[in-house]
Amino acid sequence: MSSSSKSRGVFAAGMVLSALALSGCSMFSKSAPKPADLGPNVPVIAVSQAWKSSMGKVEGIVLEPRVIGDAVTVASDAGEVLSLNARTGAVAWRVSLGTPLSAGVGSDGRWSAVVSKSNELIAVEGGREVWRKQLPIQVFTAPLVAGNRVFVLAADRSVYAFDAASGQRLWVQQRPGEALVLRQQGVLMPVGNTLVTGLAGRLVGFNPDNGSIRWEAPLASPRGTNDVERLVEIAGRVSRVGESICARAFQTTVGCIDVERGTVAWTQPAAGSDGIDGDEKAVYGVESNGTVIAWKRADGAKVWSSNRLRYRQLTAPLVLGRSVVIGDSTGEVHMLSREDSAPLNRLSTDKSGVAAAPVAAAGTLVVVTHDGGIYGFRPE
Template sequence: MNKTAVALCLLLLMPGCGGGKTVREEPAKLQEFTAEKRIVEIWTADSGASAVKKAVVLSPALDGDVIFTSDPKGRVRAFAADSGRERWETRVSQLVTGATAAGDGLVVVATKKGEVIALNRVDGRRLWTSNLSSLALAPAAISAGVVVVQSVDGKLTGLSAADGKRLWRHERTEPPLSLYGTARPVIVDDAVLTGFASGKVVALQIRSGKLLWELPVTQPQGRNEVERLVDVDVSPVVVRNVLYAANYQGKIIALDAQTGRILWSRDASTFSGMDSDANNIYLTDDRGNVLAFDQRTGASVWKQEQLRARQLNAPRYVDGLVVVGDFEGYVHWLSSDDGHVVARHRIGSSAVRAQVLVSDGKLYVSNQSGNIAALRLEKN
């Protein structure tokens, strides 16, 4: 079984993917509810070619007052966040993976041939191109003059934001089978944090790539390679110097971001993502449940099961609500207090796989067909 097959198996939620008869869990039907908020659609735009049948996620980037997008045909676009008006469009020479990042005056995309291309944030002009050892599916992290990219072969590379020259490379020994994807690196102060298919989370010095610490989220267990998958494909979340990390078929852990000391650990399984507020960590598990954990103790706060098997994306916390999108283009707003459904809105008919973006009270939602919408919630 190759990586793509594993990815498809997980997306379809097939418990028998490792061998034998496969049984797909039917997505939960949407239940009626009393809407507590009204969704206002501020603007919509076409951000590029569809990726519905491709193993990539169209992930826009929000930097200041501009949203940047890329599509599988190599088109990179900039939209004004307040109006959706297109500011510029650029075509790069290669097909891109949809992983878009922005920061330090750059817009950075990765190509299917393992290139990293940096464009000028203002006008889309190409500034530099750098080669990786393989393609990157997750967006880069950009800070302190360094562009950090994680490729699917388990290598983490630091590039100069000025000219794209390689500053360092961190390599891990990866298992023979892993999920098709990687975590997006997270930069905190002078350290870059990320997870690997081996089930480990590492912290590196951002300018030198020096290893500061590494820690397994969980150890592989099981009788075959599928059962032993423990990929950390979820970007870590850092709150008040505490790092929260989670993996597939493993755990969610809280640890000191400076030392790597574990504070607590709970069983969990995810390949979608997490977010936080001042008190809780929110996680979409591999069955389509949305979970809330207490940041201090790891105790379960609530579990929302009404969206089970709807292939939810990573949750996003905003103004007392937890926002998730599903495979049919629906966006659901859940109460952060108990997880009940507060509002719902549909963005086209294709899957919402990228995590929702938030700025100035607006939510920016994109789907796999290349549609992007700016939304605002109001009281009924």
């Protein structure tokens, strides 16, 4: 398996073991079960491609497209960062940073931030690089830009805060490092005046002004007899509705917390590796074998389970209108009903595969592929 953004490599003792994948590599080997034929697409919701743009390949970077208003900011392996108008597909700005990237993109609409494979945090303003700061360790989670600051969750789960205008380091919070961590998007998000991160199976609330910890809510605990079996991480993306934040602990559980109290509302066993999404009634996730599951947001009871997409490499879901939208490794984008998982439409991109969980902005579904295709879809 390659060390692409869909790989589940691990970070260990200062090096990346990208050959070791922790979620179902054998599932997609030559001897693995083949996905069932989906048959002809019968659109229940009429959706068509509105525009297409392109950039460099998305293979080695852990990409999280960032939505701010009508703008979507994305990045490529080779160091290209661009912001598009999601309504029209027009490129607002594009910059080449001249260095391969490991994680991106963070943006607040003014400043954008990415991290290079040489561990540099790079800030861009209006399509112009403004500063670089060397980090002591690798980063696999897109930075967060909020409150005129840039926050970084490093591979050893240390958390950094920088001034967005100058790059001055404001604080760092370091914890005992885990033996292994995931080479994929983690959790780094603002909730009111709290910075919420995922650290070793816990959602942790920080004071963004000084890095002090306000609360910790465990969704999973390490188990097993070796480092691989004991690996517990929170996988982005997460779902927030009011004071409820729901998230996935890698290959262990899905659960929700009350962010105001910092307490766990519920957890349920789940064997997936990518993040989840949700609405006020339910949360939706993809298991490592391609089973799609919906749980009640209130108590975690299972609402439905669908095997229609089993044995396909799937992205984290996006809740959009009536649909749960999921990309796959063949470049197909599946729209399932939130109510009962019935197929609503199937959209096609190129054949290189969907590289990151789909996002939505300006009434447009935006999908990025491994070959760097950026597609905008809208209802007809």
